[in-house]
Amino acid sequence: MNNKYMLTVEDVSKTYDGFKAITDLTFYLFEGELRTVIGPNGAGKSTFFDLITGRAKPDKGKIEFGFDTDLTELNEYEINRLGVGRKFQTPSVFTEHTVFNNLVLSLKGSRGVFASIFKRHSSTDRDRIDELLKLIRLDGKRDWKAGQLAHGEKQWLEIGMLLAQDPKILLVDEPAAGMTDEETHRTGELLISLAGKHSIIVIEHDMTFVKQIARDGQVTVLHQGSVLCEGKFDAVQSNPKVREVYLGRGKSNK
Amino acid sequence: MSSLSTRHKVELIAAGFISLFFIVIFPLLNAHGMVSDFTINLWGKYLCYALLAISVDLLWGYTGLLSLGQALFFSLGGYMMGMYLMRMIGDLGQYHKPIPDFLVFLGWTELPKFWKPFSSFPFAFSLILLLPGLLALVFGFLAFRSRIKGVYFSILTQALTYGASLMFFRNDMLMGGNNGFTDFKFILGHDLRSATTQRGLFIVTAIVLLLVYTSLRLLSHTKFGLVQRAIRDGENRVLFSGYATAHFKLFIFVIAALIASIGGALYVPQVGIINPSEMTPDKSLEAVVWCAVGGRGTLVGPIIGAISINSLKSWASRAAPDYWLVILGGLFVVVVLLLPGGIVSIPARLKSLWQRVTRQPSA
Numbered sequence: 210m211n212n213k214y215m216l217t218v219e220d221v222s223k224t225y226d227g228f229k230a231i232t233d234l235t236f237y238l239f240e241g242e243l244r245t246v247i248g249p250n251g252a253g254k255s256t257f258f259d260l261i262t263g264r265a266k267p268d269k270g271k272i273e274f275g276f277d278t279d280l281t282e283l284n285e286y287e288i289n290r291l292g293v294g295r296k297f298q299t300p301s302v303f304t305e306h307t308v309f310n311n312l313v314l315s316l317k318g319s320r321g322v323f324a325s326i327f328k329r330h331s332s333t334d335r336d337r338i339d340e341l342l343k344l345i346r347l348d349g350k351r352d353w354k355a356g357q358l359a360h361g362e363k364q365w366l367e368i369g370m371l372l373a374q375d376p377k378i379l380l381v382d383e384p385a386a387g388m389t390d391e392e393t394h395r396t397g398e399l400l401i402s403l404a405g406k407h408s409i410i411v412i413e414h415d416m417t418f419v420k421q422i423a424r425d426g427q428v429t430v431l432h433q434g435s436v437l438c439e440g441k442f443d444a445v446q447s448n449p450k451v452r453e454v455y456l457g458r459g460k461s462n463k
Numbered sequence: 464m465s466s467l468s469t470r471h472k473v474e475l476i477a478a479g480f481i482s483l484f485f486i487v488i489f490p491l492l493n494a495h496g497m498v499s500d501f502t503i504n505l506w507g508k509y510l511c512y513a514l515l516a517i518s519v520d521l522l523w524g525y526t527g528l529l530s531l532g533q534a535l536f537f538s539l540g541g542y543m544m545g546m547y548l549m550r551m552i553g554d555l556g557q558y559h560k561p562i563p564d565f566l567v568f569l570g571w572t573e574l575p576k577f578w579k580p581f582s583s584f585p586f587a588f589s590l591i592l593l594l595p596g597l598l599a600l601v602f603g604f605l606a607f608r609s610r611i612k613g614v615y616f617s618i619l620t621q622a623l624t625y626g627a628s629l630m631f632f633r634n635d636m637l638m639g640g641n642n643g644f645t646d647f648k649f650i651l652g653h654d655l656r657s658a659t660t661q662r663g664l665f666i667v668t669a670i671v672l673l674l675v676y677t678s679l680r681l682l683s684h685t686k687f688g689l690v691q692r693a694i695r696d697g698e699n700r701v702l703f704s705g706y707a708t709a710h711f712k713l714f715i716f717v718i719a720a721l722i723a724s725i726g727g728a729l730y731v732p733q734v735g736i737i738n739p740s741e742m743t744p745d746k747s748l749e750a751v752v753w754c755a756v757g758g759r760g761t762l763v764g765p766i767i768g769a770i771s772i773n774s775l776k777s778w779a780s781r782a783a784p785d786y787w788l789v790i791l792g793g794l795f796v797v798v799v800l801l802l803p804g805g806i807v808s809i810p811a812r813l814k815s816l817w818q819r820v821t822r823q824p825s826a
Contacts, residue, residue: 262703285702285703286702286703286704286705286706286707286708289702289703289704289705290705294703295703297699297700297703301697301699301700302697302700303692303693303696303697303700304696304697305692305695305696306689306692306693306696310689313686313689314686314689314690314693314701314704315704320705320706320707321710322687322710322711322714325685325686325687325690325711326682326685326686326687327685328685328686328687370700370704374704374705
């Protein structure tokens with residue numbers, strides 16, 4: 210891991226109708242890092258992703274990708290094409306398409322209207338999809354409609370769709386939501402194996418899961434739209450401010 | 464995968480036979496007096512409606528954009544064709560003047576400037592494509608850029624067609640006012656009142672429908688088709704997968720406008736009239752009902768819907784003219800509640816019902 214910034218967020222604020230969703234947030238992500246972001250409900254975690262991916266524009270502040278690409282000037286698909294992939298909290302897959310076609314649509318490549326009319330699958334495309342299907346353990350269900358998959362499988366498919374785009378940054382919003390303990394653990398292993406090749410930010414509530422994926426990496430705690438503290442998992446967990454934020458709201462999230 | 468390809472083969476063979484019937488056999492039967500001129504003319508009208516229904520379904524069933532403005536594009540195509548047909552009347556009108564009757568009635572002695580080029584069929588034909596295409600391009604660009612979706616898109620398209628109909632109702636638009644255009648005589652030198660010309664128009668309509676069907680079928684199998692349906696099922700995911708969904712929607716909106724417009728251009732010489740009531744919002748709504756009843760999200764569905772509902776309408780307007788709207792509304796409710804997949808979903812439903820019935824004794 211070198212010390213190159215993959216993502217720079219400095220002094221960013223965003224208000225919605227007077228509600229301060231994000232206040233003076235500063236956040237850096239190193240290349241190849243796996244960062245976990247936690248925080249109570251309403252801490253601004255989803256808004257944080259919205260701002261990075263172009264769904265929302267900051268009122269002020271700087272959001273840069275890599276060295277000097279200003280993300281605040283770009284829209285969702287332009288940011289995606291730069292290499293920023295986002296997984297939503299509720300699995301968002303194309304329910305009427307087969308698992309295979311979900312991946313076809315996500316494969317890296319031209320995204321234009323006319324290119325899509327004349328596009329044919331190459332054998333490299335097929336190989337890449339086969340590889341991904343194995344990785345997300347859906348190779349037996351390639352011809353299933355995505356809508357027929359179990360909740361956990363949909364989450365995995367969506368992760369597969371992100372990987373098909375071969376993004377530089379992966380933004381993952383509560384990947385373990387609705388998964389069994391075993392599925393959660395496997396998801397954690399998958400994310401750990403992806404770190405290094407990709408830079409990853411994971412938003413998560415499940416502390417067992419956070420502990421698993423954070424290992425000795427950095428954990429960022431968001432509270433009321435800004436960074437409350439940042440550090441190793443154990444340090445963060447024993448931080449009195451963090452305990453107060455969580456416990457003070459009657460949420461123990463052990 | 465193999466079952467998919469057999470299904471495609473069945474569909475291909477069925478489409479081939481039906482096209483053969485409409486393009487060759489039906490007109491032959493008419494030429495030999497076994498199908499009346501009235502019937503073939505009526506079916507020509509149904510096939511034009513089928514084009515309108517396909518244009519609605521391409522947007523609604525395939526892309527999730529419920530446009531209530533397709534009747535406008537249909538009518539614009541009709542009006543462009545109508546202008547050419549009005550010029551072909553020459554001085555055979557009621558007033559025996561070289562300009563259309565309604566202009567004489569309004570006190571005009573000379574042809575208004577914008578009417579002049581319509582004496583040329585190639586000009587009229589290019590406007591049949593250009594005018595609705597450009598309108599769809601500009602309107603779609605603005606609507607999709609502002610991310611207008613769902614019911615707002617429906618309302619906006621409905622407002623567009625309503626506004627246009629009000630404009631066309633005005634006499635000073637010089638497009639025939641509420642009477643529109645009628646009393647056509649010739650198309651490309653052929654007498655529109657002769658059975659041969661009407662048969663020719665029917666054949667052309669059937670061929671156009673076949674071409675539209677085939678190209679859209681091919682398009683739906685490309686990656687474009689996948690993106691299109693993905694937009695319907697989860698536009699955010701498409702956007703966050705790097706696709707400029709607005710560009711895709713705009714492309715489809717323009718294509719749909721062109722299909723509707725060609726349908727309208729073929730419709731006018733066969734029914735012999737075009738007036739602003741064709742572009743009122745309820746005409747668009749009717750086309751939506753054809754789609755829903757036939758089966759949206761399929762290409763056969765809108766064709767079946769347009770033909771079956773309009774046959775029913777022809778029958779009802781003789782048998783029970785006062786109840787037609789009640790029948791249509793009732794049908795729509797029944798389909799939405801009991802048969803959401805429309806008529807085309809009946810075979811699959813019967814099959815699953817049959818499987819349940821035959822499986823039960825053993826269970």
